[in-house]
Amino acid sequence: MFLEILSFELKYRIKRPATWAYFLLLFLFGWLIAANGGNGSGSEKAFANSAYEVTSFMMIISIFATMIASAVMGVPVYRDIEHGVKDYFFSYPVREKSYLLGRYVGSFLTLMLISTGLIFGMIVGYKMGPVLGWEEAERFGPLRLQDYWHGAITFLWPNLLFTGTIFFCLVALTRKIFIAYVGSVVFFIAYLVSLTLASDLESKDLVALLDPFGFSAWNELTKYWTPVEQNTLHQSLTGNLLLNRLLWPGVAMLLLLFTLFRFDFARFLGGARAKVKKLRESAET
Template identity: 55%
Template sequence: MFKEIFLFEIKYRLKRPATWAYFGILFIFGLIIAIGGNGPASEKVFVNSPVAIATMLSTVSIFGIMIASAIMGVPVYRDIEHKTENYYFTYPITEKGYILGRFFGSLSSLFLISLGLHLGLIIGFIIGPYAGYEEPERFTSFNFLHYLQPTIMLYWSNFFFAGCIFFSLVSLTKRVMLAYAGGAILFITYLITLTLTQDIDNKTLVSLIDPFGFGTYNNIIEYWTPEEQNTQMVPFKGMLVWNR
């Protein structure tokens, strides 16, 4: 029954207007940033360099906490609200199959929504050289790996981390408002913590304790030259592995 619940959750999400609204918001945001060349790259670094793409994905994944709370916080509560949770167990289904089906179905939907940013960035970087907001020379050619690696290493792993928190929170407490409130609290707390840790001299400690890896990633690329930022992806080794 895991498969049936998993597929049901995905089909349910695909029919919800909110799913495509979240996707559209990320798409438009990525499109505007890419066309205007408003990313984190310096003047000597390509607008769509591997470091710039990874930085944008990492940053948006932090703001994506709110989307994760909206998607991952409601699957189990939805059955409680409609008083259908007990009916599921009159069928040959285990609690484990029920919970995992809801979880992975919602997580897959969350990952699908998150790809709106990628689509916006890719299309925006194609239009960018012709839009006139940035010199065409500041754009480099498309490289799929420049999107894939940071997506798995930073972007999706952060969505997974936040999603686990909100799904567990509502499943254990049966209170959906804790997901929405928890999303805001986690987001604000992390921003405050990120500001406070900037004054800590022990970079190793900061890199280890950062739950979203933003500080870890920045500590790695802090002294990279423009040439390195234009050509190299952050290697998945050392402190970043321990953080993840």
């Protein structure tokens, strides 16, 4: 049943205009910034599309994409409440874990698909910048697909996994979609505030570990790179960066396991009345 629910979720999402609207939004954002010379995080002597710049760009966008993650990951289980499909699910042998995992995996794969809009936008933008005359051709180096692949695997997708899992679990546990939307705003603001407060901490190792998006750990490894190194090198997954990249996706998986354990099919789809009925049945027995 897991595969059936996963397949349904993917087919449903592919047909939804919202999926492609988010894809287009990230594409245009990536294209616009890249065509104008990138986000300027690297050295002025390094290429505008250096490996360093590409990774930095993806990391920053993964933070702002928190809003998109909340919309994509918070919707699937709430949709069943909104459409009143409890009778359908209760009529078939659908297991709670299969149902929840099918919705979760399908939604996250959709989120990954949407995020590729950013990658394609960056690639096209870096190529069109000189053509449009927005940047000099000398500012751009050759296209290196491994830079985008590495940035996505190391930062973009793990960060979306972390934030997306939080919002999915919040809705699954509370039955309230607005919590995901409000939570994304609160999370975003809290993260920006935490960056300011973290600068006062003496332990840089602690700062590197506590940053859920990995920016502090990455900066620790790359802040002294020369322009040549920024053009070609990828940060190695060692030390604090490795621990960080294992820690926060791990936290997300623990939260998902907790949600799977706590999830009650009847209460979730049936609401308060189902919960009262269940309590009465327990009392009678």
